[in-house]
Amino acid sequence: MGIQDEPIDLDDAYSLVTPEDNRALYARWAETYDEGFLATHGYIYHEGVAQLFARYGSAGGPVLDVGCGTGAVGVSLAANGLGEEIHGIDISAEMLKVASTKTQSNGDPVYQKLIEADLTKTIDLESNFYSGGVISVGTFTHGHLGPECLGELLRVGAPGSTAAIGINSAHYISHGFAEYFDSKHKADLISKVEIVELPIYDAATATLEDKSELDSIAYVAIFINRTH
Numbered sequence: 001m002g003i004q005d006e007p008i009d010l011d012d013a014y015s016l017v018t019p020e021d022n023r024a025l026y027a028r029w030a031e032t033y034d035e036g037f038l039a040t041h042g043y044i045y046h047e048g049v050a051q052l053f054a055r056y057g058s059a060g061g062p063v064l065d066v067g068c069g070t071g072a073v074g075v076s077l078a079a080n081g082l083g084e085e086i087h088g089i090d091i092s093a094e095m096l097k098v099a100s101t102k103t104q105s106n107g108d109p110v111y112q113k114l115i116e117a118d119l120t121k122t123i124d125l126e127s128n129f130y131s132g133g134v135i136s137v138g139t140f141t142h143g144h145l146g147p148e149c150l151g152e153l154l155r156v157g158a159p160g161s162t163a164a165i166g167i168n169s170a171h172y173i174s175h176g177f178a179e180y181f182d183s184k185h186k187a188d189l190i191s192k193v194e195i196v197e198l199p200i201y202d203a204a205t206a207t208l209e210d211k212s213e214l215d216s217i218a219y220v221a222i223f224i225n226r227t228h
């Protein structure tokens with residue numbers, strides 16, 4: 001078995017460095033991600049953040065799923081009554097292709113729009129467009145995105161809309177997310193900031209005993225976007 005044929009898992013994802021590394025890994029992972037990663041490890045993170053987002057309330061209108069991957073978050077949003085208009089954005093064309101196959105219970109596609117873009121750069125989306133808010137799960141983690149990528153998300157979210165950003169808790173600590181949210185709060189660009197701790201894996205099915213406790217927990221930053 002060559003390196004290219006070995007099963008892909010979290011260690012591969014956590015050791016990525018550049019957006020190009022991400023593009024290459026997820027191109028190979030897209031086909032097996034749902035069955036080989038989400039199902040095997042009892043991934044429940046997407047459901048937890050979608051429920052939290054629904055509970056805080058969406059003002060209605062389009063919701064942006066950031067780093068949507070194969071669409072687990074979109075499916076959970078739809079299951080929580082927020083399936084009216086979901087757009088997904090991701091760097092991987094192959095992951096987006098899988099997301100495009102996901103359907104709601106009425107047979108409609110989960111995502112009305114799928115956008116291929118690198119979130120470390122300025123994204124080609126209109127400012128203040130997402131009145132339904134912005135959600136992200138599993139994309140702010142080791143080897144992926146840091147707090148510097150949040151500015152673009154604040155720009156495209158409408159003022160008054162909810163944002164729920166799930167961040168791997170070890171990554172949150174090592175990359176200064178607390179300081180980032182604190183500075184935005186002080187500048188009155190975000191309000192009602194809460195950090196909610198959620199499990200990433202279901203304890204009953206999780207097979208990641210070797211992962212540190214912090215890598216099994218997400219800190220979800222949930223707040224109102226006040227950026228104009």
Ligand SMILES: C[S@@+](CC[C@H](N)C(=O)[O-])C[C@H]1O[C@@H](n2cnc3c(N)ncnc32)[C@H](O)[C@@H]1O
Binds near residue numbers: 026071117120
């Ligand atoms: C661990 S997956 C999470 C996918 C999905 N949200 C979930 O919870 O299953 C991380 C996603 O982030 C995307 N990603 C990584 N770096 C990116 C970047 N620079 N720009 C856009 N998307 C990126 C990957 O392509 C991948 O689909």
